[in-house]
Amino acid sequence: MSTIHASATIHPQAVIEDGARIGPDCHIGPFCVVGAEVVLDAGVRLDSHVVVSGQTSIGANTQVHPFAVLGGIPQDLKFGGEKTRLEIGARCRIREHVTMNPGTAGGGGVTRVGDDGLFMAGCHVAHDCMVGDHVILVNNAALAGHCQIGNGAIIGGLSGVHQFVRVGEGAIIGAVTMVTADVIPHALVQGPRGVLDGLNLVGLKRKGVARSDITALRAALQMLKQGEGAFQDRARRLRDDTDSDYVRQIVEFVLADSDRGFLTP
Template sequence: MSSAEVHSTAIVAPGARLGNGVKVGPFCIVGRNVVLHDRVELVSHVSIDGHTEIGADTQVYPFASIGHKPQDLKYHGEASRLVIGERCTIRESVTINPGTENGGMLTKIGNDCLIMACAHVAHDAIIGNNVIMANYVGIAGHCQIGDNVIFGGTCVIHQFTRIGAHAFIGAQSMVDGDVIPYGMAVGNRATLTGLNLIGLKRRKFDREAIHQLRAAYRQIFASEGTLRERVEDAAELFKNDALVQEVVAFIAAASDRPILLPRNGNAAE
């Protein structure tokens, strides 16, 4: 038997599954296909619907709208899913939509994420672990966000964009190209402004690893040759460096969006 606590003013539809220690606060609404794992807390006035699963120890704050119909005209009621990981914090008025048939049928958010007030995660987005999204961040449909990415306030991320692990996106940026792992992007339209050195140091990356990343960054985004040639050169020069190879693989992978370049970067292929 579940030991969930449901406030007398809340509505939990028959079929919803509530784990042990779940708290459903005043005026919350939980749909029939929702799964709340152990110790999830809906503080108050939270609306959760659709085929939505929320991991253990996640907190959802007032007026969040989770799992409702995607804001996509191509959505026709398919039973797509939304999966939110463990120990996440979802603050006031956040909106998160499930997937669509055209995007893999799944929106997924990893563990230990902080999504601040009024942020939006659109259909078919895949968000990694330990991601921080400040207030009013908008993640468009089909985006892929790596682990440990930090978004400053009021960022907007174009659909199908990839943001590599450990990247930092400055406040008020509009990002319409892929951001390399460990990179930093700022502006409208955003440009690559270097490596996220502060983040790397805070996360205790080895000094030599940071030195190698900086050398590879200068190699990849130099002015001579094409980007493809420079990436191939970096792959060979730093063939034993796992972090550099991660950046190389990210750039080489197929994508719907161009790689974000420094302001003086050479985009020629």
């Protein structure tokens, strides 16, 4: 039997499969379909014509607009019907025609989307992605499988992120950009084949980052661009020469495991 809180509002033309768990103050509009293993936390709103299936959980006060499909099986030929999950955080705004897939056994079994995200119309989050908090995917942006997107990153409209790519915290990807390698935190990437084109200065200033840290980031980017040795060697020298937490964040990102290499200055 489904567990539906007494305060939830369910339109009579919605389909709630046996086993679904619907929290307090949820609103499920007409022609929505909610699967048997779905969990909706308090205040979740499915406007209309939304399909939520599989082992999918949606955090409190997230709103899903019409024709979004959440939890449909991964678009991965290796997927064999195994039980995997999609976890969506609180207070997300998921617009029309967005698709998000659960994980696969080979990728850890879970796709995870953080809190307070904005996913504009037509976006796609593929299997086994890890998406941070306050992330924005602009219209028709697409994440391939196993991507990692840091907190506060923005992926521009009609852009694509290659499988296994990491995008660091606070980075911004310009519109109509193909990203095939890792993007360091707070970077600006643009161009048909994405190139590292500087820092996300607008985002840093909006966050109120101190001028001293922005100056340190600029110097760090210059050192990564023109210093001696390999990219990782330059990053190690930065680690020993900086007092800025923002620069250390870049260093840790560069020295972490990477499956795709890096977009370099």
